[in-house]
C-alpha cells in the first residue's frame with residue numbers, strides 16, 4: 222500500500238520544473254519539449270498516485286505543447302492513471318507468456334466476480350494491466366502493491382482480493 226499526497230498545484234509545478242530542468246541538462250535542446258513529458262508524468266504519479274487532470278494544463282504550458290498531446294500520452298501508457306488509485310493496486314500481467322498460463326481467465330474472473338475491470342477501483346482495490354513483469358515462467362504474474370506475485374490463477378486472485386479488502 223502506498224500513501225500519496227493530496228493534489229497541490231505548487232508542488233506539481235515544482236516537480237514539473239525540476240523534471241524539465243533534468244531533461245534539459247541531459248538532452249540539451251531536445252529536453253525543452255515533449256522529451257521531458259514521461260519523467261514529469263512519473264514524478265506526478267509518484268507524488269499524487271495519479272496524474273490529476275489539473276496537471277495537464279500545467280504540463281502543456283511548461284512544455285509548450287497542447288493539452289491533447291499530454292492527454293494522449295497519459296492514455297497511451299497503461300502505467301499512468303488519471304484517477305486516484307485505491308489503497309491497493311494489482312497490476313496483472315496480460316502479455317503472451319502470462320496469457321498462456323491463464324492470465325485471461327484471471328482477468329475475466331476479476332471482472333465477473335469482483336467487478337474489477339482494468340482501470341477500475343472496487344472496495345479500495347485498483348486493477349491495472351501491465352505487459353511483462355519479467356516473471357514469465359511463473360505466470361500469471363502480478364505486482365500487488367509493488368510486490369511481485371506468481372501463479373495468480375482464479376483461486377489465488379480470490380484469496381488476494383479477500384486479503385486486500387480486509388487490510389486497512
Ligand code: FES
Nearest residue numbers: 314319354356357
Ligand atoms: S509475460 Fe507476464 S511476466 Fe512476462
